[in-house]
Amino acid sequence: MTTVIQNIIDALALGSLYALFALGVALIFGIMRLVNFAHGELIMVAAYTLVLVGDVPFVVKIGAAILVAIIIALIMERVAMRPVRDSNPTTLLITSFAVSYLLQNLAILILGSTPRSGQVSGALSQSFQIGAVSVSKLNVVTVGVTLALLAGLALFLNRTATGVQMRAAAENFRMARLLGVPANRVIATAFGISGLLAAIAAIFLTAQTGTVSPTLGLTPVLFAFMATVLGGLGSLSGAVVGGFLLGGASVALQALLPVGISGYRDAFLFGAVLLVLVLRPQGLIVPRTAVTRI
Amino acid sequence: MNLKSAARAAGPAAALCVLLIVAAQLASIGPASLDQTVLTNVVTLILAVGVYAFVGTSGVVSLGQMSFMAVGGYTAGILTIPAAVKPFQVPGLPDFLLHAEMGAMPATLIAGLVAAAVALVISQPLMRMSGLTAGLATVSLLLIVRVLAQSADKVTGGSAGLSGIPAALTLTDVLGWAVVTIVLVAVFQSTAMGLRLRSSREDEVAARSLGISVIRERTVGFVLSAFIVGVGGALFVQVIGTATPDSFYLSITFLVISMLVVGGINSLAGAVLGAIALSFVLEILRRVEAGTDVGPLHIPGRPGLSAVGLALCLLATLALRPDGITRGRELSMPAFLRRGDRRTGAPIPDQEAEPEPAR
Numbered sequence: 062m063t064t065v066i067q068n069i070i071d072a073l074a075l076g077s078l079y080a081l082f083a084l085g086v087a088l089i090f091g092i093m094r095l096v097n098f099a100h101g102e103l104i105m106v107a108a109y110t111l112v113l114v115g116d117v118p119f120v121v122k123i124g125a126a127i128l129v130a131i132i133i134a135l136i137m138e139r140v141a142m143r144p145v146r147d148s149n150p151t152t153l154l155i156t157s158f159a160v161s162y163l164l165q166n167l168a169i170l171i172l173g174s175t176p177r178s179g180q181v182s183g184a185l186s187q188s189f190q191i192g193a194v195s196v197s198k199l200n201v202v203t204v205g206v207t208l209a210l211l212a213g214l215a216l217f218l219n220r221t222a223t224g225v226q227m228r229a230a231a232e233n234f235r236m237a238r239l240l241g242v243p244a245n246r247v248i249a250t251a252f253g254i255s256g257l258l259a260a261i262a263a264i265f266l267t268a269q270t271g272t273v274s275p276t277l278g279l280t281p282v283l284f285a286f287m288a289t290v291l292g293g294l295g296s297l298s299g300a301v302v303g304g305f306l307l308g309g310a311s312v313a314l315q316a317l318l319p320v321g322i323s324g325y326r327d328a329f330l331f332g333a334v335l336l337v338l339v340l341r342p343q344g345l346i347v348p349r350t351a352v353t354r355i
Numbered sequence: 356m357n358l359k360s361a362a363r364a365a366g367p368a369a370a371l372c373v374l375l376i377v378a379a380q381l382a383s384i385g386p387a388s389l390d391q392t393v394l395t396n397v398v399t400l401i402l403a404v405g406v407y408a409f410v411g412t413s414g415v416v417s418l419g420q421m422s423f424m425a426v427g428g429y430t431a432g433i434l435t436i437p438a439a440v441k442p443f444q445v446p447g448l449p450d451f452l453l454h455a456e457m458g459a460m461p462a463t464l465i466a467g468l469v470a471a472a473v474a475l476v477i478s479q480p481l482m483r484m485s486g487l488t489a490g491l492a493t494v495s496l497l498l499i500v501r502v503l504a505q506s507a508d509k510v511t512g513g514s515a516g517l518s519g520i521p522a523a524l525t526l527t528d529v530l531g532w533a534v535v536t537i538v539l540v541a542v543f544q545s546t547a548m549g550l551r552l553r554s555s556r557e558d559e560v561a562a563r564s565l566g567i568s569v570i571r572e573r574t575v576g577f578v579l580s581a582f583i584v585g586v587g588g589a590l591f592v593q594v595i596g597t598a599t600p601d602s603f604y605l606s607i608t609f610l611v612i613s614m615l616v617v618g619g620i621n622s623l624a625g626a627v628l629g630a631i632a633l634s635f636v637l638e639i640l641r642r643v644e645a646g647t648d649v650g651p652l653h654i655p656g657r658p659g660l661s662a663v664g665l666a667l668c669l670l671a672t673l674a675l676r677p678d679g680i681t682r683g684r685e686l687s688m689p690a691f692l693r694r695g696d697r698r699t700g701a702p703i704p705d706q707e708a709e710p711e712p713a714r
Contacts, residue, residue, distance in 0.1 A: 096491065144674040150487055151416050155616055156673050158418070162609050163666035170659040279605070283498055286491045294488055324506035331495040338492060339480035 063193045068316050074200035076308025077207035080301045081262040082281045083288035084214070085255040087300035090289065091231035092251050094150050098157040099137060100285060101278025102164035103130050103256055107263035108273040109172065112179030119182050127260040133164075134256030138249055146248075161282070168275035176274035181267050203265045210261065211301060214254070218297075223250055231295075291334050293344030302345060307334070367686040368541035371627045372534045375400065378631045379530055390526070392638065394594045397529045398587055400630035401536050402607070403614040405583030407626035408540045409576045411615065412549060414556030415486045417577075418608060419493030420584050422500040425603035426473050427466035427585025428592040429504065432517040434462040435593065444517055447509025459523050463532070463589040470585025474578045482573045486559070497604070504600040516599030520592050529590055536583045540623055543579060552576050556621070606662070610637075613669045619679030624686045629679065633668070640664040 082100070089097045107130040114125050141160045145152055180186075188197040218224040223246075229237040230247045238244050262281065267273060284307060292303025310333060314326045338344070375397075382393045406420045433445065438456045441448070457465075477496065481489050504511045511517070543549045552572040555562035563569060592598040610633070618629020640661035672679065 096487070141670060145677065148673075148677055151414070151620070152673060152677050154416055154487075154490070155612060156670065158609065158612065159666050159669040159673065162605075163663060163670065166659045166662035166666060170657055170663060174659075283494060287495055290488055290491050294491075325502060328499045328502040328506075331499050334495060335480050335492060338484060338488070342484040342488065344488070 064316075066194050067196075068312055070194075070196055070200050070204075072309040072312040073305075074203045074308075075312055076305035077204050078262060078265055078304075079284050079288050079308045080304030081207055081210070081258050081265075082285035083292065083300035083304040084211075084297065085258040085262070086282070086285040087289050087292075087295070087297050088251050088255050088258075091295055091297060092227060092234070092248060093142070093146065093153070095142065095153040095157060096150075096286070097255070098154070098161040098282060099141075099164060100255060100259060101280075101282030102161050102168075103134055103137075103259035103278070104263045104266065104281050105168065105273070105275065105278040106130060106133050106164070107260040108267045108277055109168070109177075111181055111264065111267050112177055112273050122181065123260075123264060126264060127257055130260035130263070131253050131256035134252040134259070135249060138252040142248075142252075143245075161278070165275050165278070172275065174275055176272045178272045179267065180271065181264060186268070199265070199268050206261065206265075210258070214297075217254075223247070227251060287331060287334050291337060291344060293346040293348065296344070296346045296348040299344055299346035299348070306345075364538075364541040364545035367624065368538050370686045371537050371541075371624060375533055375537070375627060375631065376530060379526060382634075383526060391594065394524065394526060394529055395591070396630075396634040397526070397533055398590045398594055399607075399610060399614070399634065400627065401529075401533050401590065402584055402587040403611050403618075403626045403630040404533075404536050404540055404623070405580050405587055406611050407580075407615055407620075407623060408543065408583055409573075409580030411620050411622065411626065412544055412552045412556065413573050413576050414559075415573065416490040417493040418490060418612070419495070419497035420580060421603050421608045421611070422493070422496045423470040423474060423581040423584040424588035424591065424607065425500045425504060425600070426470045426581075427463075427588030428598045428603060429511055429517065430466040430469045430585070431462045431589030432520045432592045432598040434465060435459065435521055436517060436519060437521070440519055444512050444519075445510055447507070459521075459528065459593055463586055463593070466589035467582045467586035470588070471578050471582040474581030475574070478574045478577045482570045482577065497608070501600050501604055504603075511600075512598075514600060516597055516602075517592070518597045520596050520598065522593055522596050524590065524593050529594070532586060532590060536586065537623070537627065539579070539583065543576075544623065548572060548575055610665070613665055615679075616669060616677075617672050617679055619681035619683055621678070621683035622681045622685045625679050625681040625683070628681060632680070633665070636668060637661060637665060 082104075085100050085103070086097055089095055089100075107126040110126045110129045111122055114122055117125075137160060141156060142153075145156050148156075186197075186199065188195045189201070190196075216224075218228055226237065226242045227247050227250065229240070230242055230244070234244070237247075266277075266281065285304075288303035288307045289300045290303070291306060292299030292301070307330070311326065311330055314329055315323060318326060318329070379393060379397055382396070383390060402421075402424060405423075406417075409415065409420065410417055433441075433448065433452060434455055434457045436444065436456075438454050441453055445453075481492055481496075484492060504516075505514050508514075544553060551562065551567045552575070554565075555567060555569045555572060559569060588603065591602070595602070614629040614633045615626055616629070617633055618627070619625025643664075644657065644660040676682075
């Protein structure tokens with residue numbers, strides 16, 4: 062019983078992490094039809110900031126990581142994405158792939174390819190003891206912060222002017238511009254928010270693993286893609302659902318697979334996602350805007 | 356497929372092959388240390404042509420095509436490693452594979468066919484998805500293959516991979532394969548099947564309305580592409596001598612995609628020209644990365660510089676000339692060689708036929 066509870070908490074924590082990854086990608090995709098490969102590099106940059114900023118109070122570390130991630134996201138948007146904004150999705154995808162590759166190799170060039178280790182916070186690595194179950198504080202904080210962030214994002218998108226403008230832009234960009242929605246500001250806001258999400262995800266990731274490397278962002282962005290595609294490309298709630306499902310399935314597979322083949326867990330996981338996509342090619346949640354109208 | 360479509364494809368394909376051979380011969384004038392590089396670059400061109408066969412003809416940006424390079428590479432490696440050393444590297448193989456030892460040509464062919472078979476199986480779920488979703492799903496394919504390669508170490512050698520693959524290929528062998536693949540793709544895209552696939556790239560809804568089964572056409576392109584990429588992977592491991600999971604992952608994917616985009620993603624000529632152009636550019640970048648002397652100045656080497664240069668190249672192309680060098684056009688016969696009306700290319704009716712009596 063205790064292992065089941067442990068696994069459920071692990072699944073929730075991992076699912077939250079994947080949901081954060083996926084949301085950053087889905088947000089930009091919804092507005093620009095751009096699948097942002099470079100989201101992984103935002104996570105990498107934030108993680109490096111956490112490690113390189115040295116011995117400062119926890120709050121300063123977090124603030125620095127968030128600030129750096131948002132700034133890099135805004136620069137990325139201004140320099141790399143804006144010139145190609147009106148191109149077809151293929152060009153957009155390859156542009157983001159190129160930006161991702163560029164940032165990775167810049168990190169290798171400047172910082173070296175050997176991984177570095179760093180500790181985010183001593184307090185987070187401890188655990189609670191509830192009865193027979195030992196719950197790591199990090200897991201609890203991950204789930205809590207993610208839920209709070211999701212609630213905040215939902216509020217932002219539904220109640221604030223900029224949020225409503227973003228949703229309008231996601232539904233029909235051209236029409237929104239005709240109605241006076243400032244395109245540049247909306248897109249920049251979206252990139253800024255995805256930078257924030259990347260930074261928060263980076264904090265939890267670094268707290269979990271304790272190391273950073275230039276290729277840190279690769280796996281998160283792949284999981285983000287899988288979660289987004291599973292949940293339905295273009296749907297924010299789909300991305301969150303996809304992230305949680307992926308996290309849950311990953312922990313379940315880890316627990317259920319016999320020891321010999323548990324190394325293939327990721328292969329099974331992605332195979333399962335492909336299987337779901339056979340049955341439902343458009344993903345689990347299909348927003349109205351994704352249906353091609355002829 | 357009929358003679359007409361093959362003939363239509365012959366001119367441009369021949370021109371590209373000649374261009375490739377000339378470029379390769381030019382590049383191999385030099386110290387013998389460059390030979391390995393030239394071989395690798397020609398193999399990368401084969402990979403680019405293979406990826407074009409699907410991505411360029413169907414418009415689905417499949418970033419995971421290099422998973423078939425891995426399949427082809429490991430197959431060829433397993434088949435060509437001498438039977439004496441094989442059990443030490445990959446003890447988990449079934450007996451008939453442990454004792455098998457083939458030459459380069461049959462091993463490469465089998466590698467391509469195995470990759471094509473895998474593609475046929477995996478294409479069933481993939482081709483039903485929309486273009487963007489399918490492209491992203493192939494990334495998962497790349498990851499699955501990588502995880503399998505790393506974890507099944509009794510069969511693939513794990514993270515260390517296979518080594519000691521006999522390097523028996525000469526420039527002629529590799530160029531021969533390159534010519535074969537270029538001709539294959541040129542003929543394919545001129546057949547009715549290829550034309551249907553390319554029409555679905557331009558406007559999927561219109562193509563569907565004409566009765567074109569987009570799923571079937573994409574499957575054909577996918578399998579052909581997997582065959583060529585598998586052949587490329589087999590040649591790659593035989594040129595390099597080793598096969599590791601990392602050599603079939605993101606660097607080679609990025610390089611091949613760059614070649615396609617710089618050349619022009621919608622044409623075969625683009626794939627070939629982009630590959631040749633970027634091979635030369637990359638060589639220059641690699642020299643700078645290793646540290647060079649420009650006159651009295653010594654520029655120290657920094658690892659990672661060539662990758663940054665390549666990425667900047669690609670970004671510049673995307674911003675300034677997104678259609679690439681060829682802008683999606685193929686090489687065509689120059690006007691003075693074309694039969695028929697020189698201006699429009701329309702066939703001139705037979706001069707000696709009786710004019711139609713007026714009715």
